[in-house]
Amino acid sequence: MKTTKPSPDAARQPHTTGGEGGQTRRSFLDRLGLGTLLTAIAGQTWMMVRALVPNVLYEPSLRFKVGTPDRFPEGVTFLEDRRLFIFRNQKMFYAISGVCTHLGCTVKMIQLNQPQKVEIRGKLTEERWEFHCPCHGSKFYAEGTPYAGPAPTPLAWYRLEVAADDGQLIVNLMEPVNQDFRLTV
Amino acid sequence: MAAEKTIWKKLIWTWKPESEFEAGDSIVRNLLLHWFPSKITFRSLSYRYSFWLGTASAILFGILTVTGVVLMFLYVPSVERAYASIKDIEFAVAFGWFLRGLHRIGAHLMVAVVFLHAVRVFLTGGYKNGVAANQNRPLNWIIGVVLLLSTLLLSFTGYLLPWDQLAFWAITVGTNIALAAPVVGEQTRFLLLGGNTIAQGALIRFYVLHCVFLPMLVLLLFAWHMWRIRKDGGLACADQLALDQKQEKAPPIKSKTYSLLGIAGTRTVHVEAALVDEDRHATPASPSLTLRLLVVILATVLLASLMTIVVEAPLEEPANPAVTSNPAKAPWYFLWLQELVADTTVRVGGLTLNGALVGGIIVPGILVGLLLVWPYLDRSSVRSAGIWFGSDRWRQNIVFLIIVLAILILTIVGTYMRGPYWGLYWPWETWPDLPRKF
Ligand code: HEM
Ligand code: FES
Numbered sequence: 001m002k003t004t005k006p007s008p009d010a011a012r013q014p015h016t017t018g019g020e021g022g023q024t025r026r027s028f029l030d031r032l033g034l035g036t037l038l039t040a041i042a043g044q045t046w047m048m049v050r051a052l053v054p055n056v057l058y059e060p061s062l063r064f065k066v067g068t069p070d071r072f073p074e075g076v077t078f079l080e081d082r083r084l085f086i087f088r089n090q091k092m093f094y095a096i097s098g099v100c101t102h103l104g105c106t107v108k109m110i111q112l113n114q115p116q117k118v119e120i121r122g123k124l125t126e127e128r129w130e131f132h133c134p135c136h137g138s139k140f141y142a143e144g145t146p147y148a149g150p151a152p153t154p155l156a157w158y159r160l161e162v163a164a165d166d167g168q169l170i171v172n173l174m175e176p177v178n179q180d181f182r183l184t185v
Numbered sequence: 186m187a188a189e190k191t192i193w194k195k196l197i198w199t200w201k202p203e204s205e206f207e208a209g210d211s212i213v214r215n216l217l218l219h220w221f222p223s224k225i226t227f228r229s230l231s232y233r234y235s236f237w238l239g240t241a242s243a244i245l246f247g248i249l250t251v252t253g254v255v256l257m258f259l260y261v262p263s264v265e266r267a268y269a270s271i272k273d274i275e276f277a278v279a280f281g282w283f284l285r286g287l288h289r290i291g292a293h294l295m296v297a298v299v300f301l302h303a304v305r306v307f308l309t310g311g312y313k314n315g316v317a318a319n320q321n322r323p324l325n326w327i328i329g330v331v332l333l334l335s336t337l338l339l340s341f342t343g344y345l346l347p348w349d350q351l352a353f354w355a356i357t358v359g360t361n362i363a364l365a366a367p368v369v370g371e372q373t374r375f376l377l378l379g380g381n382t383i384a385q386g387a388l389i390r391f392y393v394l395h396c397v398f399l400p401m402l403v404l405l406l407f408a409w410h411m412w413r414i415r416k417d418g419g420l421a422c423a424d425q426l427a428l429d430q431k432q433e434k435a436p437p438i439k440s441k442t443y444s445l446l447g448i449a450g451t452r453t454v455h456v457e458a459a460l461v462d463e464d465r466h467a468t469p470a471s472p473s474l475t476l477r478l479l480v481v482i483l484a485t486v487l488l489a490s491l492m493t494i495v496v497e498a499p500l501e502e503p504a505n506p507a508v509t510s511n512p513a514k515a516p517w518y519f520l521w522l523q524e525l526v527a528d529t530t531v532r533v534g535g536l537t538l539n540g541a542l543v544g545g546i547i548v549p550g551i552l553v554g555l556l557l558v559w560p561y562l563d564r565s566s567v568r569s570a571g572i573w574f575g576s577d578r579w580r581q582n583i584v585f586l587i588i589v590l591a592i593l594i595l596t597i598v599g600t601y602m603r604g605p606y607w608g609l610y611w612p613w614e615t616w617p618d619l620p621r622k623f
Contacts, residue, residue: 057380080507103361103526103541105354105509134511135358136527136540137607149607150530150540 062173069093069162069169069185076109076129084158084171085109093183095171096144097156098131105135107155120145131155143179157181208469218475220411222419224467225474229420234309234573237481238302242336243407244485245295250400252288260346262392264385267348268503275500286493292340294489296518299336303329307585310578312560313570314417315424316431322421322570323560325413330556332406335399337518342395344516345388353504354513356383356391362526365541383506421571426466428568511605520599521592522549527607552588 066079066086072093077086083098083106098106108131115126120141127142138149145154159175160183162168169183202208209223228234259278261270274281306312312326345356360383363374379386414420501510515523525544530537559581569575574582604610 052379053376054379054386059380059382059384078507083507102530102539103358103545105357105513106507108509108511132606134509134606135354135513136523139606150527152530152537152539 063170065163065166065168065170067169068167072169078109082171086160086169086171091184093160093169093185094181095158095160096131097158099156100133100135100138100151101146101153101155102133102136102138102149102151105133107131107133107138107140118147145179154179202469202471205469208471211471218471220415221470221474222415223470225470226419226423226426226467228422228426228466230468230473230477234422234571235420236301236305237477238298238305240478240481241485242295242299242302244482245291245298245489246403246407248291248486248489249288249295252284252291253396253400255284256288257396262346262389264348264388267346267388271347271349271500275498282498283493286496286498287489289498290492290496291489292343293517294492296336296340299333300518303333304585304589307559308582309421309571309573310563310565310569310575311421311571313421313563313565313567315421315567315570316427317418317424320417321413322417325410325417326560327557328406328410328413330553332403332410334553335403335406339395339399339403340516340518342391342399345391346395347500348388348504350501350504350508350510350513351499353383353506354509355515355519356387358513358515358523358526359519360387362522362541362545365539366546367542424567424570425572512603512607514599514603517596517600521595524595524599524603525549 060082064082066082069088072086072088074088074090077088078084078098079086085096085098087094087096100107110130110132112128112130115128117124117126118141119125120143125142129142131140131142131144132138133140133149133151136150138146138151140146140151140155143154144157146152157177157179159172159177159181161170161172162183162185163170202211212218212221212223256274259270259274259281261267271285274285276282278284306326306329312322314320314322341355341359345352360374360377363377364370366373375381377387377390378384379390418424514520522545525548526540527544528540529544529548530540531543532538563578563581565575565577565581569578598609601612602609604614604616610616
């Protein structure tokens, strides 16, 4: 658009006080104003985004009591709300996570009709159950090593402890352990 | 003419324009119509060129907005009450089943129609610039890709809201795919869920994304999409007309374009009219375009409503983190991805790459990347813009169709041939346990 009116810049000329590098008081104030506005917008945006990152989580604790050892029968107990299998063999306890390592579905425990001999990491072991995942068909041996499907790693094993105060079992989800872990009580 | 003015016509057609001027004026003056061209080519109007799929997408979005707003009055986004409120909508609220069903079918249809629209645009070379100045159809294609992704996200976030088993496990798998992304995976999932678990924080986030953020985004993108079409001089098929006329007529005047449809820059309709043979190729948008629009609206609303009555909207048991339904399936338009994440865990020596990363992030990432840059790689001639199966684009069309076909096949396998524990079953085989299909 061509216009015959004097441009706004021309109108400003009389106010020029001749700062260095062509900077005038007015253009300095323009920039200051614009800078302040942009900083304010950026700051407020940051605050709004940051407000959406929770500072406090009301999630279940990752280290929790599950009851005294004698509460657990021989064999396996599935703690539903924790998606955790607790195994008991006489005085020995261990815990395997029920969360599939592929994409987090809850695996199902499949009891085998007959014990099966399988070779896991070079060792021949007899297993009585397996874990199968309904989501994409991963299959795990009794101690959690995957042998079919997309799951990339074994099911997690977690540390078990005995509470000093009341003798309850404590599961510690923050501390994965290896498959030789056993807690003897 | 006057004799024809029966009472009926007076009642119904009072707005029918009497002259070309009135016809153009009625478009420009109208709040709802001003974004239409005042004249439009017959080719752009034809069903056979576009199948009106983009328009149908917009109508479905409209249906979803209207039904969605009513649902918002009835639905409670809390973990304790979400499931019960959907149950109420389904069984207690007057016509609730219809509202919810229409919203649901509308969402499924919208995903399908938006996808088909993209396929149409590709196969007709609709992202190619023609001969007019200032065209930027590749940009509009990119806007379209973002619209497609937004539609998928809308649907995915809506899927969680009923808080049933279907919802819970689809979101578990979906957000764990985000977890597999390198570097930012964990933070993304944390921010998306507002924590580490799928609980109240996740529900309210998905709810706000679904009801406010994503619909607004789609609306803005849609406005931009339409504005670009006007700036690009209408649909790509109109460029072929201009090319034809260039051959028929003496060399055209450089500074002018054929287009009536793009109100580009300072050109007036009259200047441009000199180049497009109006009467042979174009017609006033009012009433031709407006009437056809009404027909498409009618067809879309009818189809969606009929399907709502026929297809039942499922509602499974309430979400139960302890028990994964078996099989646990994503909505059908994500089943090709679920197939991919299930089949793409690769083991090279001691190294294991989770299928979540390969099939859930790398492969879809490459596909989206390809979609985005494709118009810039396409070197075919301008004669292939706006033409079905343009002759010098046959190679790219075949590549594209093969990819589409692969996605469809994976979707069909995932939908009909996956049973308990994701095992392969023929559709006529019975599954060993007693699970439901979805
Ligand atoms: C302004 C627009 C929208 C609003 C206000 C809205 C609102 C809602 C609300 C409140 C629900 C929960 C009630 C229910 O589950 O039936 C819902 C569900 C849903 N929405 Fe939307 N929605 C909108 C647009 C969309 C769009 C564009 C799509 C997809 C393309 C979509 C897909 C879904 C899906 C798949 C569900 C789940 C329905 C079910 O399982 O019953 N929505 N929506
Ligand atoms: S989540 Fe278990 S196989 Fe995918």
